Amino acid sequence: MDDATPAFYQQLYNGTPLYVVNEPASEPIASPTAVAKPVPAAPAVAAPSVVPSALPVANKQAPEVSVTAPVPVAAAPAGPSRLPSLADLKAAREAVPQPTPAAPMAPAIATPNPVPAPAAAAQPLPQVPIARPPVPFDTLGSNPTGIVLLVRVEPENLVKLQRNVFLNNMLKAIGRVMEECVVVNVRSPYPVGIADLRASGLAATQVLGFGKNLLDVATKRTQPYEPVRLGDVAYLPAAEIEIIEYDNSRKKQLWQALQRMFLG
Template sequence: MSHDAALAFYQQFYTNLTLYVVPEVGEAVAAPVAVPTSQQPAPTPVPAAPVLPTPAVAAAPVPLTAPPATVPPVLPPIGRPPVAPPVSAPAVLPAPPVTQIAPSATPAPPQRTAPPLTDTPFSTLGSNARGIVILVRLDAVKFQRLPRHVFLNNVLKAIGQIVEDTVLINVESHLPVALSTLRTKLEAKQIIGFGKNLLDVAVHKTQLYEPVILVGDAAYLPAAELDVIEEDQGRKKLLWNAMKRMFL
């Protein structure tokens, strides 16, 4: 800006005041001359200072972010086994509903499959004139030969009887024959059993060579098989003593 322009610029701010100019070096300083206000020249308009564009502010540099430091893995202490990560428990599924079945009624006891003793099969030989019954358990061939059995005939002769006056009964089962069946078919007064398990009412109530009185006043004498007694003198004596008490 020139000296005159600067002077005109400051005159706008200092109206009614006399401005002076500092003389250059070497020039005499003249006394200020008062100029009447009316004679003072009109100030020269000073052109407005140009508006300069605001310089662009450079963006601050973005600091670079350092990469995260790698954390070294934590190793288990020496001498201890590594601890396995906890295993999550499997999901527990709800149990299916249980259908309760009402217990069935108490089963009935098994029915007896064996036939009643009244149905035990047997075969007979002879008549029943004196009411003497002889029970045995033999095969069919031996039973047919029994009337000619020497030892049996001698036993009957000792008490004054013969085979023809007796009834020979062969029990054809491992079960005993029923006394009630014998009484309905035969008039049994004295019964001799040569063998085991021959008569139902005498199975658990008698001893060998001990005669007993059964229901209905029928006498029963249990003994061993005929062939066994025939070979044993001691059994022969036991049989003879029991027959004397029963028949004599």
């Protein structure tokens, strides 16, 4: 056998594991030699002689190959990675736990707003008079059934009113005299009450007021020089006495009002 033959077989069986079939009478042959890991390239040396065994005999046994020594063989280059198949993708998708779909929510039903029951009509509260202390006042005269003259003056000036020329002439014009009248001096900025006057023994059926805010029942319902009737009381409001006696225009207005109240 020439030198080219071993090289040919070496190239032919390069990277292929060799198996030896056990013969019936022979000892078991060790498992094929594992492929050695790739090592750095070494200088080329003469490959050992590999002698192939004889051709298969009549009993159809595999040819026997005698290996004198393991030959380091370079590992075959790794082939391209196998692409995943559709079966692999399906198996991977089935292996991943799928999220459980949420139960469908029932549609919200709008609850009708309760109609409030009609509130009972509010009952008007009874008018309770505001309790206040009685308004103090002074009187001048003794005729309980006469005309009441309401004024607001200083206490020391009260006695002078009985001799007042203007007042005496006014009373004569309507057929009265000062002795038939009672002068009431209100000593408070608040009006005096009819009930308070009658509680003191005065009839108070005809009242002449010379000033503002003198009688409680007539503070907002009267106009100057306009006689009005408030229940069983005839009331005539006018300006202060010291203003009327020096004002002819006001004297005329007062005279016309007195005629409607006493002579009409």
